[in-house]
Amino acid sequence: MNELLLEIKNKVSAALKENNYNDDVVINFCNKLELGEFQYNGMMKLSKIYGEVPRDMAQKVVNVLSKDKFFSKVEVAGPGFINIVVNNDEIIKFINKSINDVKLLVPKINPCKIIIDYGGANAAKALHVGHMRSANIGEGLNRLARIFGNEVISDVHLGDLGRQSGMLISEIKKRNPELCFFDKDYKGEYPKIDITSKMLGEYYSIASMSAKEDEKRMEEVREITSLVESGYPPYLNLWKQIVEVSSRDIKNTYLLLNTKFDLWEGEMDSIKYTDKVLEYVKDYMYPSEGAMVVDVKEEGDKLDIPPMIIINRNGATNYETRELGTLYSRMERFNPDEIWYVVDNRQSLHFIQSFRVARKCGIVNDNTKLLHLGFGTINGKDGKPFKTRDGGVMQLNDLIAMIRNEITKKVSDRVTDDLKEDTISKLTIATLKYADLVSFRSTDYIFDVEKFSSFEGKTGPYVLYTEVRIKSLLDKNNLDKYNIEIITDKELPIYLKLLEVSNVLYKSYEEKSLNYICDYLYELCSLYNKFYGECNITNETDIKLKNSWLSLSKYVYDVNKFLLDILAIDIPSRM
Secondary structure (H helix, E strand, O other): OOHHHHHHHHHHHHHHHHOOOOOOOOEEEOOOOOOOOEEEOOHHHHHHHHOOOHHHHHHHHHHHHOOOOOEEEEEEEOOOEEEEEEOHHHHHHHHHHHOOOHHHHOOOOOOOEEEEEOOOOEOOOOOEHHHHHHHHHHHHHHHHHHHOOOEEEEEOOEEOOOHHHHHHHHHHHHHOOOOHHHOOOOOOOOOOOOOOHHHHHHHHHHHHHHHHHOHHHHHHHHHHHHHHHOOOHHHHHHHHHHHHHHHHHHHHHHHHOOOOOOEOOEHHHHHHHHHHHHHHHOOOEEEEOOEEEEOOOOOOOOOOOOOEEEEOOOOOEOHHHHHHHHHHHHHHHHOOOEEEEOOEHHHHHHHHHHHHHHHHOOOOOOOOEEEEOOEOOEEOOOOOEOEOOOOOEOEHHHHHHHHHHHHHHHHOOOOOHHHHHHHHHHHHHHHHHHHHHOOOOOOOEEOOHHHHOOOOOOOHHHHHHHHHHHHHHHHHOOOOOOOOOOOOOOOHHHHHHHOOHHHHHHHHHHHOOOHHHHHHHHHHHHHHHHHHHHOOOOOOOOHHHHHHHHHHHHHHHHHHHHHHHHOOOOOOOOO
16 A cells, blocks of 8 residues: 555544544545545444444544545545545655655565466477466566565476477487487497477477377387486486477577576476475375375365375376475475465366375475466467467467567558667567456456557557657656646546556555556556647646646656566567
């Protein structure tokens, strides 16, 4: 809550106490400005406690508040709502406190240490559109958590173990059986292989198709996969080289999305903790259908939660074991207060099981909060998961290319050649990220390239257009000092919207969803563009009013830029 709202809350609380009432006051913004700027709606609840008519109670409180020059109008409405209008001088005072440092708008919380896991890319495979969601949401939450003063550690958590290792190594073996990795008697150092990401993509596709049609080939893939996961040196060395090549491409794609990680770790990093995990769970495991499992069902579960498999029928550990190993590693190395997993909703059972086993066995203590922040799917116009024309999963780079083509059509005649590349690139990523974040995190949504690349409506290009417009205005009318002196009815709605920033940030943080920031950006930009169209700022002859308008413009620009940075969206210099 910002200082102004806190001041209103304290004054309303004092007025209640003066009339022998008590409440944990909540101040709301009025939906209709003609009714007031703020509203207190607690009287109906209090009337049940004190046995009085709510409107009469409200009038007593209004009688107290009306004596305070902090307010220009306070009145009772409806059955007992209290509508409040704050003196413009108080709004000006608050705005000027933060006009040169919008970070002062961030609410105060008790900071903590948080690990955020939001990558999940599979090594040796191209990123697909699902990885876009984890990257965009995760990076936004990472930046949001940091502005609240938390210590944040981000981890890509690569999917660098699994059947893709068996697929690729089996294909390399088929093509180059003479390599020393396939010589059981080889004792020397393993050489660097000459392989590219493009080759890996081709090899995987061929091997996958072959294994589906040939059971003998599939059995070889399973055997190689098992050897890699058990740490067999020749195959593990070869696989690590493949992962390194693949990771370079994955990093470049993440960088396109302005997404970075503090840790570039994966499942392979957890293998060394397997013995520790098995030591923790040994007293809770029991045999079931040839596997070793741990019960996780709890009283009150509405759904059937099956036991978690720790050791497979073939005696090997698995993905679940490695998840526990990762949790063990994070607790031992960082001892975080919270761990957030930004992963597809469809993985919810996996995290329920993992979290419960980790707590049951003592891998994670009771003080560390574990959160699975699930997200919905990206769908095409047909409402089904986003696919390529041939029905395959769409690669992220292909979606980026589609958006870029659409943006290029729209800006070709708008910017000069020297700025065109920068503008197109930034608008492309803004289109993608804003569209991905504007819906509540856990909901599915339809990605319409033409709609989301529009310069009108609730889109990334619309918000960026507003920022570029304001920047151009400020460049032409440079002020030495930004300070608000006058508020007129024309710009009052913008000031009131600016007062909501703290609430929006807090709500986004509490609910771990960036859609509130996206909605706010659109609403603030819409209000500013309406004001800009009605007021000729550059040619305004009243210097005090003109400077206030320019200061307001600078404030809107800075707030937008601050929020866009949380979303990892860059602003072009021209549009």
